[in-house]
Amino acid sequence: MSTTIPSTAITQILADYVVHAKPQDLPADVRKAATCTFLNWTGCAVGSAHHETLDVAIAALAPFSGPGVASVLGRKERLDPLHAALMNGISSHVFDFDDTHLRTVIHPAGPVASALLAYAEYKPVNGIDFINALALGIEVECRIGNAVYPEHYDVGWHITGTTGVFGAAAAIGKLLGLDTQRMTWALGLAATQPVGLREMFGTMTKSFHPGRAAQNGFTAALLAEKGYTSSDQGIEAKRGWANVLSTKHDYAEITDGLGSRYELLTNSYKPFACGIVIHPAIDGCIQLRNAHGLKPEDVRSVELRVHYLVLELTGKKTPRTGLEGKFSVYHAAAMALLEGAGGEPQFSDQAVIDPNVIALRDRITAIVDDKIAPDEVRIMLTLNNGKVIEQHVLHAIGSIARPMTERDLEAKFRGLVDGILGTKRSKELLDICWQLETLSDASKIAEAGRL
Amino acid sequence: MSTTIPSTAITQILADYVVHAKPQDLPADVRKAATCTFLNWTGCAVGSAHHETLDVAIAALAPFSGPGVASVLGRKERLDPLHAALMNGISSHVFDFDDTHLRTVIHPAGPVASALLAYAEYKPVNGIDFINALALGIEVECRIGNAVYPEHYDVGWHITGTTGVFGAAAAIGKLLGLDTQRMTWALGLAATQPVGLREMFGTMTKSFHPGRAAQNGFTAALLAEKGYTSSDQGIEAKRGWANVLSTKHDYAEITDGLGSRYELLTNSYKPFACGIVIHPAIDGCIQLRNAHGLKPEDVRSVELRVHYLVLELTGKKTPRTGLEGKFSVYHAAAMALLEGAGGEPQFSDQAVIDPNVIALRDRITAIVDDKIAPDEVRIMLTLNNGKVIEQHVLHAIGSIARPMTERDLEAKFRGLVDGILGTKRSKELLDICWQLETLSDASKIAEAGRL
Numbered sequence: 001m002s003t004t005i006p007s008t009a010i011t012q013i014l015a016d017y018v019v020h021a022k023p024q025d026l027p028a029d030v031r032k033a034a035t036c037t038f039l040n041w042t043g044c045a046v047g048s049a050h051h052e053t054l055d056v057a058i059a060a061l062a063p064f065s066g067p068g069v070a071s072v073l074g075r076k077e078r079l080d081p082l083h084a085a086l087m088n089g090i091s092s093h094v095f096d097f098d099d100t101h102l103r104t105v106i107h108p109a110g111p112v113a114s115a116l117l118a119y120a121e122y123k124p125v126n127g128i129d130f131i132n133a134l135a136l137g138i139e140v141e142c143r144i145g146n147a148v149y150p151e152h153y154d155v156g157w158h159i160t161g162t163t164g165v166f167g168a169a170a171a172i173g174k175l176l177g178l179d180t181q182r183m184t185w186a187l188g189l190a191a192t193q194p195v196g197l198r199e200m201f202g203t204m205t206k207s208f209h210p211g212r213a214a215q216n217g218f219t220a221a222l223l224a225e226k227g228y229t230s231s232d233q234g235i236e237a238k239r240g241w242a243n244v245l246s247t248k249h250d251y252a253e254i255t256d257g258l259g260s261r262y263e264l265l266t267n268s269y270k271p272f273a274c275g276i277v278i279h280p281a282i283d284g285c286i287q288l289r290n291a292h293g294l295k296p297e298d299v300r301s302v303e304l305r306v307h308y309l310v311l312e313l314t315g316k317k318t319p320r321t322g323l324e325g326k327f328s329v330y331h332a333a334a335m336a337l338l339e340g341a342g343g344e345p346q347f348s349d350q351a352v353i354d355p356n357v358i359a360l361r362d363r364i365t366a367i368v369d370d371k372i373a374p375d376e377v378r379i380m381l382t383l384n385n386g387k388v389i390e391q392h393v394l395h396a397i398g399s400i401a402r403p404m405t406e407r408d409l410e411a412k413f414r415g416l417v418d419g420i421l422g423t424k425r426s427k428e429l430l431d432i433c434w435q436l437e438t439l440s441d442a443s444k445i446a447e448a449g450r451l
Numbered sequence: 452m453s454t455t456i457p458s459t460a461i462t463q464i465l466a467d468y469v470v471h472a473k474p475q476d477l478p479a480d481v482r483k484a485a486t487c488t489f490l491n492w493t494g495c496a497v498g499s500a501h502h503e504t505l506d507v508a509i510a511a512l513a514p515f516s517g518p519g520v521a522s523v524l525g526r527k528e529r530l531d532p533l534h535a536a537l538m539n540g541i542s543s544h545v546f547d548f549d550d551t552h553l554r555t556v557i558h559p560a561g562p563v564a565s566a567l568l569a570y571a572e573y574k575p576v577n578g579i580d581f582i583n584a585l586a587l588g589i590e591v592e593c594r595i596g597n598a599v600y601p602e603h604y605d606v607g608w609h610i611t612g613t614t615g616v617f618g619a620a621a622a623i624g625k626l627l628g629l630d631t632q633r634m635t636w637a638l639g640l641a642a643t644q645p646v647g648l649r650e651m652f653g654t655m656t657k658s659f660h661p662g663r664a665a666q667n668g669f670t671a672a673l674l675a676e677k678g679y680t681s682s683d684q685g686i687e688a689k690r691g692w693a694n695v696l697s698t699k700h701d702y703a704e705i706t707d708g709l710g711s712r713y714e715l716l717t718n719s720y721k722p723f724a725c726g727i728v729i730h731p732a733i734d735g736c737i738q739l740r741n742a743h744g745l746k747p748e749d750v751r752s753v754e755l756r757v758h759y760l761v762l763e764l765t766g767k768k769t770p771r772t773g774l775e776g777k778f779s780v781y782h783a784a785a786m787a788l789l790e791g792a793g794g795e796p797q798f799s800d801q802a803v804i805d806p807n808v809i810a811l812r813d814r815i816t817a818i819v820d821d822k823i824a825p826d827e828v829r830i831m832l833t834l835n836n837g838k839v840i841e842q843h844v845l846h847a848i849g850s851i852a853r854p855m856t857e858r859d860l861e862a863k864f865r866g867l868v869d870g871i872l873g874t875k876r877s878k879e880l881l882d883i884c885w886q887l888e889t890l891s892d893a894s895k896i897a898e899a900g901r902l
Contacts, residue, residue, distance in 0.1 A: 053679070060677040061670070064517040064531045080515045156690030161643075185656075192612075192648045192656055193663065197682075199690040200643050205636075205681040208674075212644065219512070223659075226511040228504070230656040231648075239607030239650040 010236040010251045015183035017258045018170045023132040033264045034131045037099050039433040040269045041092050041109035047416030048094035049074025053204045070121040071450035074420045081118035082215050089114035089211030095344050097273045104145035110210030111164025112137035112171045115218040120442040127439035135264055137171030142263035146253035152246035161196025161209030168217025176225045188230030189220035191241035271398045272342030274326040277309045280377035280396035281329050285336035288391045296360050298383050305369040305378040325352040334361040343415050375399040461687040461702045466634035468709045469621045474583040484715045485582045488550050490884040491720045492543050492560035497900055498867025499545035500525025504655045521572040522901035525871045532569035533666050540565035540662030546795050548724045555596035561661030562615025563588035563622045566669040571893040576626055578890030586715055588622030593714035597704035603697035612647025612660030619668020627676045639681030640671035642692035722849045723793030725777040728760045731828035731847035732780050736787035739842045747811050749834050756820040756829040776803040785812040794866050826850040
């Protein structure tokens, strides 16, 4: 850090760190986590590419796009980099299947990776610089999130959008080679453009948040590069971001251990395309099905002992749409027993009205148990022959304690991408994502991921 | 209003009002106020067009512009309508000389007029529909501002940017012909994109706020038009805009008297290019100069009796830059006595270091007087011959009680525009602004105002 920056100058300290952090400073496990995060993000963005949310957003805004140098993953349209960042950011969040920084519930990749991939098609960037910028952007947004969570989230901000702007600004600013003053301005310009109210959850606007955060942060860095001035204390000033948008602001979370502790190492990937609280139940039901070769007609009843949040958030008994199915632990458990999966197909509009699903769902009960942790479940399944089989999931797959393996990530990726790009191109895209660190030109990913 | 909308559905009530309000419903004084507001905005936007702030913003973002169908006032560049809205919104606020809704300190025209003029070059719109959309947009932003002011402003939000998004969304949504559902979504998409922290004051980012608000609101309306869904309670929901961004929210301010009371009638125009608290002193000094044919060498001393905010905000004794000059009542009063004006030329970097200005400035004192109101000043000027002349300004020019006349507005306009477009084109632009209501194509204004 430059010795001229006082210890209370939070924005400048953070800017200075980003400016001076080198790719070779990144530990191998952080580089690996960045690659996994990027791969997972790519799968999510391609997988949702033909969702109505994207169709509508592109129909509305493509007429205003600049020169179409950047790709929308999984689609044919080419847009200017700012609009491409918006669209890929939207797409990556539509299924709510993207990565989660569990401590803050930030989805870190959306704002940062969306901006970076669009940038890579605008100006050449090699794989290791791309990974460095991705890791730094995620570090910036998660640290700022740590400083204000949970008060900032509780009051109603969608923290992915509000902190994501900083992440995108830092990442793009890094690739633009901003000096500390200009990086500080970029963060100031990010601070003044927060995106996202939680009120928008359940509508297309939720996915707009990571996309717009990517676009706003990208814009902030471009303006700062040319000398557009902003505050030097965008985060910590009396009327700066943290004070205006949160009652809590623990600035040590932002500045302590920069370069020695990485939030990216606590990023997680969802195995199932729904809210994280139902994941233990889905995980347990899949394990039961696979261990016992269960057939639905053999099942008399299923009892789930769950954490209280499961019923508070996902206690819907009779979902009527696929989206409502994501808020029904009964539907999710039935699908897991029937199909051994919890992906987007298991939450289709068709799935929730399938008589076979409904018949099984109605034999499932859930009981809140104070002794059950959020990532835990106990399942007691009674067969028609009277036999009882049990399953205890102490830590659900996808939790920090039991992360998805690389093979799990690959299976998830293929499940999302095969249907959009075809199996051959899906495999090629998967391979090139794994190779990100060694690519001489990161835009090859966009080339491999578009139609 | 549609009878199906409950009285607690604030966003929907507001949306429904905007959807159904017709040009012929607008009283003549509101139409006239809209024209004056637009004319004043146009002058400000043209006047600042060659400021460094614009140069930098355009250099940074023009490479990302879509088809250049829309003008940047006072300049040669053509940008897509969203970027043009951004640039004109920035330009109109650079001198801090634009209109002020005194109750909330919102600068209403910036976000709304900037979006509308860009729209008019994208799709044809006649003058009366343009005025109707302008009046409705301003009504929406000022009413939402009234509902949360002053708490929302006090906590640190730049209220022009945060409420301006709604105004721009409503105005563009009106021209797009959105139905109540889509207008409601447009307001939801506006709610989730607030712009502007007060921490940015004193930097280029302050002017970014009305511009980005115009761009965000325009974007919101475009997305909603194509069916991009959002909350139906973007303003009033528990985690909606008002609850998240303010501790105060008096929703009656938004819904009471819609269509019968117009905030536009309380809009004001600044006669001088600086913070409103110094206006009485400038006004009084100009009156003294004109009444007595004062020469600076005849002035021994000047004593100003002022409201306490004058010294709290503008008590700078020795400004070193033009911008600092705007925060010096001494400099402002000296220039008013010397040149009989308080425009942008009186706050140039040259003006504040001019020895003649400094010599007079140093003979000016200011004393806080509890009996003086914010828009009032008492001036006691002692001549070298010992004679004392006094001036009492009860309500400064530009206040609600003593608004600028049309002739004042014209003089201000010409002072801003002549130097950019030349006197002939400046006069033509002024004339066409006055004719706005009868224009068959509002884009004629952009044509007349660009280089």
